[in-house]
Amino acid sequence: MEKQLYxxxxxxxxxxxxxxxxxxxxxxxxxxxxxxxxxxxxIDGVHRYTMSLWSNxxxxxxxxxxxxxxxDVLRASYYTEDEIFVxxxxxxxxxxxxxxxxxxxxxxxxxNNARVIEINSTxxxxxxTGKTETIMKLYKEFLAEQCVLQFVKxxxxxxxxxxxxxxxxxxxxxxxxxxxxx
Amino acid sequence: xxxIITGAEALMRSLMNEGVDTIxxxxxxxxxxxxxxxxxxxxDFRQVVVRHxxxxxxxxxxxARSSGKVxxxxxxxxxxxxxxxxxxxxxxxxxxxxxxxxxxxxxSVLGTDAFQEIDLVGVTQPITKWxxxxxxxxxxxxxxxxxxYIASSGRPGPVVLDFTKDAQTSKVAYEPQIVDNIRSYxxxxxxxxKAIREAAxxxxxxxxxxxxVGQGVxxxxxxxxxRAFLEKAxxxxxxxxxxxxxxxxxxxxxMGMLGMHGNLSCNVNTxxxxxxxxxxxxxxxxVTGNLNTYAKQAKVIHIDIDKSEIDKNVxxxxxxxxxxxxxxxxxxxxxxxxxxxxxxxxxxxxxAVEYEKVIEKALNPKEGHLxxxxxxxxxxxxxxxxxxxxxxxxxxxxxxxxxxxxxEPHSVLTSGGLGTMGYGLPAAIGAAIxxxxxxxxxFMGDGGFQMNIxxxxxxxxxxxPVKMILLNNNYLGNVRQWQELFFNHRYSCTPMLNPDYNxxxxxxxxxxxxxxxxxxxxxxxxEMVESPGAFLLHVAVEEEDNVMPMxxxxxxxxxxxxx
Ligand SMILES: Cc1ncc(C[n+]2csc(CCOP(=O)(O)OP(=O)(O)O)c2C)c(N)n1
Ligand SMILES: [Mg+2]
Numbered sequence: 001m002e003k004q005l006y007x008x009x010x011x012x013x014x015x016x017x018x019x020x021x022x023x024x025x026x027x028x029x030x031x032x033x034x035x036x037x038x039x040x041x042x043i044d045g046v047h048r049y050t051m052s053l054w055s056n057x058x059x060x061x062x063x064x065x066x067x068x069x070x071x072d073v074l075r076a077s078y079y080t081e082d083e084i085f086v087x088x089x090x091x092x093x094x095x096x097x098x099x100x101x102x103x104x105x106x107x108x109x110x111x112n113n114a115r116v117i118e119i120n121s122t123x124x125x126x127x128x129t130g131k132t133e134t135i136m137k138l139y140k141e142f143l144a145e146q147c148v149l150q151f152v153k154x155x156x157x158x159x160x161x162x163x164x165x166x167x168x169x170x171x172x173x174x175x176x177x178x179x180x181x182x
Numbered sequence: 183x184x185x186i187i188t189g190a191e192a193l194m195r196s197l198m199n200e201g202v203d204t205i206x207x208x209x210x211x212x213x214x215x216x217x218x219x220x221x222x223x224x225x226d227f228r229q230v231v232v233r234h235x236x237x238x239x240x241x242x243x244x245x246a247r248s249s250g251k252v253x254x255x256x257x258x259x260x261x262x263x264x265x266x267x268x269x270x271x272x273x274x275x276x277x278x279x280x281x282x283x284x285x286x287x288x289x290s291v292l293g294t295d296a297f298q299e300i301d302l303v304g305v306t307q308p309i310t311k312w313x314x315x316x317x318x319x320x321x322x323x324x325x326x327x328x329x330x331y332i333a334s335s336g337r338p339g340p341v342v343l344d345f346t347k348d349a350q351t352s353k354v355a356y357e358p359q360i361v362d363n364i365r366s367y368x369x370x371x372x373x374x375x376k377a378i379r380e381a382a383x384x385x386x387x388x389x390x391x392x393x394x395v396g397q398g399v400x401x402x403x404x405x406x407x408x409r410a411f412l413e414k415a416x417x418x419x420x421x422x423x424x425x426x427x428x429x430x431x432x433x434x435x436x437m438g439m440l441g442m443h444g445n446l447s448c449n450v451n452t453x454x455x456x457x458x459x460x461x462x463x464x465x466x467x468x469v470t471g472n473l474n475t476y477a478k479q480a481k482v483i484h485i486d487i488d489k490s491e492i493d494k495n496v497x498x499x500x501x502x503x504x505x506x507x508x509x510x511x512x513x514x515x516x517x518x519x520x521x522x523x524x525x526x527x528x529x530x531x532x533x534a535v536e537y538e539k540v541i542e543k544a545l546n547p548k549e550g551h552l553x554x555x556x557x558x559x560x561x562x563x564x565x566x567x568x569x570x571x572x573x574x575x576x577x578x579x580x581x582x583x584x585x586x587x588x589x590e591p592h593s594v595l596t597s598g599g600l601g602t603m604g605y606g607l608p609a610a611i612g613a614a615i616x617x618x619x620x621x622x623x624x625f626m627g628d629g630g631f632q633m634n635i636x637x638x639x640x641x642x643x644x645x646x647p648v649k650m651i652l653l654n655n656n657y658l659g660n661v662r663q664w665q666e667l668f669f670n671h672r673y674s675c676t677p678m679l680n681p682d683y684n685x686x687x688x689x690x691x692x693x694x695x696x697x698x699x700x701x702x703x704x705x706x707x708x709e710m711v712e713s714p715g716a717f718l719l720h721v722a723v724e725e726e727d728n729v730m731p732m733x734x735x736x737x738x739x740x741x742x743x744x745x
């Protein structure tokens with residue numbers, strides 16, 4: 001089956017050890033995780049994981065079911081690129097002496113609409129937000145000028161095209177709650 | 183006013199609160215406060231000291247599978263805990279509800295490689311339904327209640343509680359807790375009525391419907407619901423290894439066993455039916471053989487409480503996710519009575535072939551060494567087909583499961599998913615303790631018996647009336663069979679130089695008999711069945727016999743070989 005880039009959005013209780021359980025499902029299948037972001041969600045006490053990885057739909061479906069089966073995972077879903085808005089943040093640490101001697105560097109910053117968030121006599125920190133391609137394009141341009149001291153990007157964060165956060169319905173679905181105690 | 187007690191005592195109260203009556207355990211440094219608390223509760227719990235913690239885990243499994251209650255083990259940290267890992271893995275694959283409580287070093291030294299410290303939660307996460315570290319006495323009541331709820335609800339499974347020593351000794355104002363709802367956990371999904379209607383229509387139109395029955399029916403106690411379903415539309419049913427006692431062997435619609443060493447008729451007709459109705463079974467590779475040729479002609483209805491089983495190995499045309507005890511009656515209501523006589527009769531043709539080529543020779547050999555099949559059938563009959571069959575793993579397992587007969591639910595305890603040699607003896611101890619009114623017969627090979635043979639000590643001490651049948655072929659027979667068939671008769675590391683097992687039994691004060699000749703078998707079985715306590719029946723069976731029929735690895739299930 002064709003491999004493509006999937007984004008997984010997982011909601012879980014905020015408990016120790018859950019990240020381990022989530023990643024273990026990928027380890028046992030030897031699937032590489034491309035990006036991973038974990039943070040609190042808009043719901044109190046609920047964590048949200050955003051992961052991206054290359055796989056095929058059959059495998060992803062099975063993994064998602066296994067993830068949802070974990071006791072403290074509230075919801076897991078997968079999306080293809082056309083179903084979500086994905087962004088990444090990147091930070092580029094640029095040498096200030098290089099910036100001063102090479103006019104090209106500040107041009108690159110302006111043309112790419114990147115933001116300078118810190119500058120001192122040794123280095124400058126530039127921030128860029130966008131799709132992975134946008135971020136990598138800027139990185140390559142800096143690289144060509146041999147001015148990069150450090151580079152980091154955040155990994156995907158994503159929101160779905162739905163109007164509300166998926167989970168809220170489930171958490172307040174009393175019928176579903178009642179089903180848990182039979 | 184709430185009583186102030188230690189965390190260890192809170193554990194005792196919480197276990198009593200869950201209705202626990204038996205603890206399988208083994209003491210050690212970091213669980214000593216709990217064993218100290220147990221000293222005051224000798225009338226509240228039967229406290230079974232095993233001889234190796236693997237035995238405690240399997241005994242808890244045997245206890246759980248024979249009674250439907252949660253099995254409990256209490257062990258120390260480090261090696262005590264790691265010795266239970268095989269049992270925990272067995273329990274996750276075979277959906278067995280057990281709670282393993284292990285000691286842990288004091289929370290102040292966690293992460294320092296303290297004496298007997300291992301990261302038990304980290305190690306057990308992939309093999310449990312839930313694994314949790316209790317670090318405060320205040321959390322004991324909640325964690326125990328949650329552990330039992332998770333272990334026993336939905337698709338059952340093992341839970342681990344890792345209990346730090348300081349939490350055992352510190353004080354808490356104890357209050358009993360009940361957990362019967364976790365917002366992120368839906369153990370009993372609501373049946374989809376539309377899908378049930380579609381499934382009923384499909385079955386009503388079917389000319390050759392075939393039900394595949396698994397352990398889910400036993401776990402969900404849906405035996406009566408299953409029979410009503412099958413009888414209404416006269417649907418033949420086959421059982422998986424773990425579902426063998428979900429229907430009585432002699433029930434007219436019960437066609438036999440599925441899988442690698444199952445019955446020919448059931449395997450062949452899986453590829454002949456037009457509608458396959460899987461009920462609480464998971465299409466394991468031992469059942470399906472080569473998936474590329476498995477039931478391709480059939481529409482598949484898959485009933486399972488665990489959503490992640492749907493489409494895992496075999497694609498379901500109609501998934502019915504939920505408790506089979508709830509779904510089956512809804513489905514039955516919509517069925518139209520049907521006959522299917524011709525279809526049901528088609529099983530007998532294949533049964534006749536299997537009888538002639540395999541079964542006749544296994545049950546009624548006229549000469550030569552004793553065969554495993556005849557021993558199993560005779561013992562089944564000597565116990566009026568009412569005993570609980572516990573097995574170890576290997577040829578002894580397949581042969582006793584094939585030739586034992588079942589008339590009551592919860593009568594087969596065998597390691598299906600993990601195939602754990604050494605499972606049988608301790609699981610039989612657990613069963614004999616859980617259901618003392620039933621006879622427990624455990625069949626073992628000479629290899630597997632020695633994997634937990636130390637539990638003879640537990641049998642001696644607890645006076646557990648386990649009937650042990652050692653089918654001794656002086657080989658790791660199952661592996662030898664594969665070497666004969668697929669590795670050119672190269673018997674690498676499979677011959678066994680065996681000790682005198684009858685002497686071993688007598689060292690533990692357990693009566694035993696060695697049977698070599700067919701003429702002695704009946705009397706020896708009678709002696710075993712009539713003896714009040716534990717007994718070892720040591721049978722010298724044909725050394726190079728094979729379990730047949732067989733689906734060779736990679737083959738289609740309908741291509742069974744007979745020799
Ligand atoms: C713990 C463990 N180790 C190894 C195996 C692989 N194995 C499966 S069956 C078998 C042979 C069992 O021999 P024995 O107990 O004598 O039973 P027999 O097949 O001869 O009846 C072996 C080694 C296993 N299933 N479990
Ligand atoms: Mg053997």
